[in-house]
Amino acid sequence: xxxxxxEKQLTVLVLGGDGYLGxxxxxxxxxxxxxxxxxxxxxxxxxEEEVGGEPLFLRPTLQRRVKLWNSLNAGHYxxxxxxxxxxxxxxxxxxxxxxLRFEPDVIIHYAEQPSAxxxxxxxxxxxxxxxxxxxGTLNVLxxxxxxxxxxxxxxxxxxxxxxxxxxxxxxxxEEGWLEVExxxxxxxxxxxxxxxxxYHASKVADSAYIEFACRAWGIRATDLNQGVVYGIxxxxxxxxxxxxxxxxxxxxxxTALNRFIAQAVVEVPLTVYGKGGxxxxxxxxRDTLQCVALAAQSPPxxxxxxxxxxxxxxxxxxxxxxxxxRVGNTxxxxxxxxxxQNPRVEKxxxxxxxxxxGLLSLGLQPHLLTDEVITEMIQKVITxxxxxxxxxIAPRILWRPVEEAxxx
Amino acid sequence: xxxxxxEKQLTVLVLGGDGYLGxxxxxxxxxxxxxxxxxxxxxxxxxEEEVGGEPLFLRPTLQRRVKLWNSLNAGHYxxxxxxxxxxxxxxxxxxxxxxLRFEPDVIIHYAEQPSAxxxxxxxxxxxxxxxxxxxGTLNVLxxxxxxxxxxxxxxxxxxxxxxxxxxxxxxxxEEGWLEVExxxxxxxxxxxxxxxxxYHASKVADSAYIEFACRAWGIRATDLNQGVVYGIxxxxxxxxxxxxxxxxxxxxxxTALNRFIAQAVVEVPLTVYGKGGxxxxxxxxRDTLQCVALAAQSPPxxxxxxxxxxxxxxxxxxxxxxxxxRVGNTxxxxxxxxxxQNPRVEKxxxxxxxxxxGLLSLGLQPHLLTDEVITEMIQKVITxxxxxxxxxIAPRILWRPVEEAxxx
Numbered sequence: 001x002x003x004x005x006x007e008k009q010l011t012v013l014v015l016g017g018d019g020y021l022g023x024x025x026x027x028x029x030x031x032x033x034x035x036x037x038x039x040x041x042x043x044x045x046x047x048e049e050e051v052g053g054e055p056l057f058l059r060p061t062l063q064r065r066v067k068l069w070n071s072l073n074a075g076h077y078x079x080x081x082x083x084x085x086x087x088x089x090x091x092x093x094x095x096x097x098x099x100l101r102f103e104p105d106v107i108i109h110y111a112e113q114p115s116a117x118x119x120x121x122x123x124x125x126x127x128x129x130x131x132x133x134x135x136g137t138l139n140v141l142x143x144x145x146x147x148x149x150x151x152x153x154x155x156x157x158x159x160x161x162x163x164x165x166x167x168x169x170x171x172x173x174e175e176g177w178l179e180v181e182x183x184x185x186x187x188x189x190x191x192x193x194x195x196x197x198x199y200h201a202s203k204v205a206d207s208a209y210i211e212f213a214c215r216a217w218g219i220r221a222t223d224l225n226q227g228v229v230y231g232i233x234x235x236x237x238x239x240x241x242x243x244x245x246x247x248x249x250x251x252x253x254x255t256a257l258n259r260f261i262a263q264a265v266v267e268v269p270l271t272v273y274g275k276g277g278x279x280x281x282x283x284x285x286r287d288t289l290q291c292v293a294l295a296a297q298s299p300p301x302x303x304x305x306x307x308x309x310x311x312x313x314x315x316x317x318x319x320x321x322x323x324x325x326r327v328g329n330t331x332x333x334x335x336x337x338x339x340x341q342n343p344r345v346e347k348x349x350x351x352x353x354x355x356x357x358g359l360l361s362l363g364l365q366p367h368l369l370t371d372e373v374i375t376e377m378i379q380k381v382i383t384x385x386x387x388x389x390x391x392x393i394a395p396r397i398l399w400r401p402v403e404e405a406x407x408x
Numbered sequence: 409x410x411x412x413x414x415e416k417q418l419t420v421l422v423l424g425g426d427g428y429l430g431x432x433x434x435x436x437x438x439x440x441x442x443x444x445x446x447x448x449x450x451x452x453x454x455x456e457e458e459v460g461g462e463p464l465f466l467r468p469t470l471q472r473r474v475k476l477w478n479s480l481n482a483g484h485y486x487x488x489x490x491x492x493x494x495x496x497x498x499x500x501x502x503x504x505x506x507x508l509r510f511e512p513d514v515i516i517h518y519a520e521q522p523s524a525x526x527x528x529x530x531x532x533x534x535x536x537x538x539x540x541x542x543x544g545t546l547n548v549l550x551x552x553x554x555x556x557x558x559x560x561x562x563x564x565x566x567x568x569x570x571x572x573x574x575x576x577x578x579x580x581x582e583e584g585w586l587e588v589e590x591x592x593x594x595x596x597x598x599x600x601x602x603x604x605x606x607y608h609a610s611k612v613a614d615s616a617y618i619e620f621a622c623r624a625w626g627i628r629a630t631d632l633n634q635g636v637v638y639g640i641x642x643x644x645x646x647x648x649x650x651x652x653x654x655x656x657x658x659x660x661x662x663t664a665l666n667r668f669i670a671q672a673v674v675e676v677p678l679t680v681y682g683k684g685g686x687x688x689x690x691x692x693x694r695d696t697l698q699c700v701a702l703a704a705q706s707p708p709x710x711x712x713x714x715x716x717x718x719x720x721x722x723x724x725x726x727x728x729x730x731x732x733x734r735v736g737n738t739x740x741x742x743x744x745x746x747x748x749q750n751p752r753v754e755k756x757x758x759x760x761x762x763x764x765x766g767l768l769s770l771g772l773q774p775h776l777l778t779d780e781v782i783t784e785m786i787q788k789v790i791t792x793x794x795x796x797x798x799x800x801i802a803p804r805i806l807w808r809p810v811e812e813a814x815x816x
Contacts, residue, residue, distance in 0.1 A: 123504075130543065134539065135535045172591045178590065182586065183580045205542070
């Protein structure tokens with residue numbers, strides 16, 4: 001069992017540990033010798049069925065993957081709660097019971113509906129997104145409070161937010177807080193947000209609930225406003241085929257670069273929304289794990305609502321498509337770029353300068369988006385290319401009704 | 409039937425029309441000749457039962473009050489939906505159906521759990537507050553979108569927010585938006601918020617959902633960040649005893665001044681939290697109706713998220729208590745002030761300078777808190793003093809566990 005000696009050994013609860021990021025995160029902590037448990041309601045699997053977009057590399061049940069991990073002697077065991085599943089949003093008491101027994105030092109909260117298009121698909125899905133994400137976050141906050149009251153333990157909440165909470169303001173984006181000077185007076189206040197979907201708005205709401213709980217209850221929390229994550233493998237997923245994480249390439253759950261890679265592999269045009277000038281922060285999935293681990297090792301003070309912008313590089317959507325096209329071409333793929341009407345309501349040309357020094361100062365060593373990284377991703381996706389369903393890649397969910405959609 | 413000739417005649421839907429503000433608002437619009445309907449889930453009545461705090465002046469069922477109003481020939485009829493009740497939060501389709509048939513010009517959205525202490529009472533009540541308020545607001549937004557798509561009608565959403573969304577920043581509070589200058593660049597962004605409870609945070613979330621819907625869908629909305637409302641009677645409630653609105657004086661649903669009046673009348677000490685330096689904006693219930701009517705007559709443009717700070721004067725809690733004590737004494741009541749430990753987490757000394765010129769510029773003529781107003785309130789409460797339950801006035805819901813409560 002490989003234990004990083006210089007690290008504080010932690011008890012880590014990963015909420016949403018069945019997902020694209022949650023599962024590799026759980027293994028990452030376990031591999032470094034931390035005691036890990038996973039709670040998940042498996043709701044994402046049901047949503048994938050609705051979308052008709054299964055992950056590219058078929059992933060065993062959570063229970064089977066945990067059992068496999070625990071058989072490999074690759075690190076600390078991963079535990080599941082009694083009954084295997086906890087619905088974080090619907091069953092607060094079960095979450096509280098489990099947290100009181102597991103007594104985590106760190107709770108990493110990925111247990112949210114993560115797709116902007118899903119949240120814009122219909123009224124009921126918008127409501128479900130907001131209810132799931134808000135109720136889940138409140139339940140986690142009350143569980144942390146209960147752990148403090150009953151066991152005297154000050155768990156550190158690490159919550160995954162999104163850079164999409166900020167939108168694209170015409171000023172530099174700071175890390176969660178802004179020193180405001182107004183009419184000759186000053187204060188440090190939450191950075192103003194312009195979320196781009198009900199999903200993003202639900203994350204704005206989460207941040208408000210957590211910031212309040214830090215202020216009122218003295219909870220310690222780190223809000224990681226994450227950019228768009230790309231990548232398939234981490235150090236742990238490569239240990240066994242069945243430890244794979246859920247790689248989505250469809251229009252609902254697939255993120256921009258992952259989707260382009262799949263399109264390049266099956267030689268359908270890369271779907272750039274509008275002119276493709278939308279610039280966002282991006283990071284490799286390996287860096288998501290690194291960032292969360294760094295945050296866990298350096299908790300904020302009690303009562304502190306600490307925010308980091310979690311990305312390593314910024315690209316426009318067109319930049320990304322052109323990178324994939326160029327690398328794809330060198331690999332012999334015929335890759336073309338298609339500019340399609342933007343299904344979202346967002347600016348195609350805008351100022352974008354978000355700060356992201358906090359995690360670097362904690363020691364983040366970025367894995368940048370080199371041609372080698374794109375090559376590796378393409379080669380891995382080629383191994384499963386027969387499974388790619390071309391019909392789920394084109395966006396069908398429009399932010400506005402058809403008759404109102406803006407021209408590109 | 410009294411019709412204000414200079415007013416545009418509107419079709420007005422009042423959501424939460426059974427409540428303290430919703431019911432007088434519905435009558436106010438009806439009295440001025442507007443076509444009014446009420447939708448309410450009557451959830452507040454169930455919450456009052458939980459708290460054990462019924463309104464001071466017993467109020468008939470919504471159906472009976474509507475029937476009574478409609479028999480008085482005091483204005484336009486008030487309509488109820490088929491089946492009388494719609495759960496705005498739980499039954500989006502019923503809300504949409506009704507809105508498509510009623511085709512309101514204006515939707516006034518009071519249908520929210522309105523108490524900060526209630527939201528801090530327990531985990532499940534925090535979750536219910538947030539789920540009820542968020543799901544209700546999303547359902548209203550989707551209903552407005554559907555009305556636009558199917559009937560081509562651009563309804564104006566008037567949403568009641570709260571000044572408590574802003575908290576007490578060390579800078580002037582603007583009306584919803586802030587011109588930010590940062591690192592040499594400028595933008596107009598949502599004013600940063602520091603909500604003081606999960607209830608207040610749920611209103612921050614609502615504002616984010618509505619602002620997004622305005623930006624993405626071109627909805628027109630007015631967000632009224634209201635101060636603390638006081639008062640019992642409006643022009644319409646005085647037309648008949650049974651048209652009374654629900655006046656709460658308990659620690660959960662009673663607002664500061666209303667609670668002090670009840671305490672003065674039964675000669676129990678006025679419960680000032682801590683030093684009582686907490687300064688907030690206040691307004692008379694008559695001005696709530698006036699503000700909402702002014703906003704309805706001057707809708708924002710399509711796509712505009714317009715915010716007004718809705719209050720007329722600002723007082724510290726101690727100011728208010730001293731006013732009530734002085735006026736109570738002149739009426740022969742023995743009124744004393746008690747400084748009790750603050751159950752909330754809030755600053756007892758702070759800068760407070762919120763702007764509130766928007767509604768004045770639309771024509772608001774404030775009813776200020778004169779000694780005569782306090783006298784009238786005391787005299788009215790005296791008529792029901794035997795019904796006052798002293799046991800529900802003292803605060804029992806603590807923002808922090810007892811052992812952590814800050815000393816005053």
